[in-house]
Amino acid sequence: MSGTTVLWLRADLRLHEQRALYAACAPGTRHVLPVVCLPDVQACSPWGFTRLGLHRRAWLACTIQNLSKALQDKGQQLLILQQPAVRALPALARAAGARRVVCEAIAAPEEETEVAALRVAGLQVHTIWHSSLLDPHSLPWPVAQLPPVFTAFRQAVERAAVQPPAPLPLPVPGHLPPWPKRVPGQSPCDQAALLADFAGAPVPADARSAFPYADAALHPGAAGEAGALAHLAQYLARGLPHRYQRTRNDLLGLDYSSKWSPWLATGALSPRLALARLRQFEAEHGAHEGSYGLWFELLWRDYFRFLHLRHGGALYRARGLGPARATPHDAAAFAAWCAGRTGQPLVDAAMRELAATGYLSNRLRQVVASYLIHDLRCDWRAGAAWFERQLLDYDVYSNQGNWLYIAGRGTDPRGGRRFDPLRQSALYDPDGTYQRLWGTAPVPVAGQRGAMMLP
Structure with missing residues (x-):
């Protein structure tokens, strides 16, 4: 094993329940180089508009900034790159004297193509599946036999009493392997400039929003892991899980739903930690149809992940999983x-x-x-x-x-x-x-x- 590992952080921008980080720090690793590759803000969809709007850019930039600070607090650094991973990582690995890359496994076509291209470039890419609540190997059947309907999936999981793995503890502060000396670090000013350029024009706060992320005075959380954990703590402390089922279809206000999804989407919040804290809440305050509703929605989130493991690129065809048919467009x-x-x-x-x-x-x-x-x-x-x-x-x-x-x-x-x-x-x-x-x-x-x- 090479003494240097590149930790490529994708949609898992956190340190808690960070199994890719644990894998990167495996015995024999002397140096770990955490890196984020910023998406191309100019990339366009086939429909003629850019794929990354200002809201996503602002939220992601703040998330990365928070991750960078968290790594600094543990004696590490984050390298932020503007190039796509397929171009940036082979060059970075050569400069660092590394051949091994550890990253999250993402079972979507573009993301799998990225990993395949890195392997063609000569890198040893070790992927870690850790975005789902349940471990795919703990299901009552192989993923290839996933039930074709969510209700059957949920009922089988509940009958078998399948539970997620316990969240991993945070790495011991100061015990993360350091950067390789052959790679120069980035100054806070350089990182701030990169992220500001990526985020683009500031997004004005809108007091009407049900998730006013741009206005700290209106929302108790902020992007990134620190905001995720603060939001989760206040949501549970206020007893809101017991209201969830009653308010989840409302259209206005901060508290009608859990609002966990913005942090889950970037990986700043692990679903396993969220459920573990929810179970603690139930132990203290009682289980309720509202708290069950949160488990139910996390299972839906898992089901869509397992569908990707089973069907892959077929989910991206116009016909989807059904027979060929016309797909009109106006x-x-x-x-x-x-x-x-x-x-x-x-x-x-x-x-x-x-x-x-x-x-x-x-x-x-x-x-x-x-x-x-x-x-x-x-x-x-x-x-x-x-x-x-x-x-x-x-x-x-x-x-x-x-x-x-x-x-x-x-x-x-x-x-x-x-x-x-x-x-x-x-x-x-x-x-x-x-x-x-x-x-x-x-x-x-x-x-x-x-x-x-x-x-």
Whole structure:
């Protein structure tokens, strides 16, 4: 084994429950070089827009900055690179005298292609699976036999009483192997400049947001592991898990849902630690349908990961997992949907919130996805790409799985889900408060039945 290991941090930007870090520090390793490769902010989707919007860029930049500080506190450093990993890591490994790279395993096509390219370049890449709550090897069946429906998956997991591994302890402070001397470090000023350039124009805080990440006065957490742990602690301390099932479909406010997803998406929060703390909460305050609902949602998150392990690139075909069929697309209707100008008040309000804040409730994500696919007759992949750009809590597994589910091209036994926006408005925004907040509330027109939309 080489005495130097490159630790390539991907969607696991934390130190707690950091199994890739433990693997990188295996016996025989004298030096560890932690590195993050910034995504290309100019990269475009096939639909003609950049893949990384300002909200995601700002959230990710702050997350990386927090990780850098955490490593400094443990006597280590983080190297931030602007080039793609397939170009940057072979050159870095040569400079550091390393052949071994340790990184998170991500079972999505682009991410697997990156690892394959590094191996072709001569690097020994050791991948670690640690993004799911449950260990894939602990399931009641091999992943290749994963049930085709989530309910069957959940019921089998619960019958077998499958539990996640206990979270790993943090590494002992000051005991991480140091950087190799052959690689010069980055000054705090250099890192700050790189991250500021990556983040782009500052994103103004919006007091209407259900997740006002840009305004510390409105939200108790911040990007990165420190913010994740602080948010989790206050969420549990306030007893909010017991409210979760009752409020999870609300559209307004900070506390209607757990808001764990922004930290889970970057890996700043491990789902195993989140569940371990939730179980402690239940032991002290009692289990409840609300706390069960959080377990339920973490299982959904796992299921989409295991679907990728089973089906891989098939999840990215227009047909998804179903038979070949037409996939219509209306470019003008799609553009109106992105801009929040379809004329459907609830959909437009949601799309305006998404654009302004980078966040949207789970209920509204389903409503707008359904409207794009089933009412506007647009390609589901275009909607998935727009969410990839806009959502600060974008997660490749959950995004793809949810869009396939709504489109009826994934594992939904009903063959797709259509949400009637008028009925959804009546159920979840009966007095129009949410739609008024985002400037789309319908108002009566004198002498006419129906309504018109405010500009």
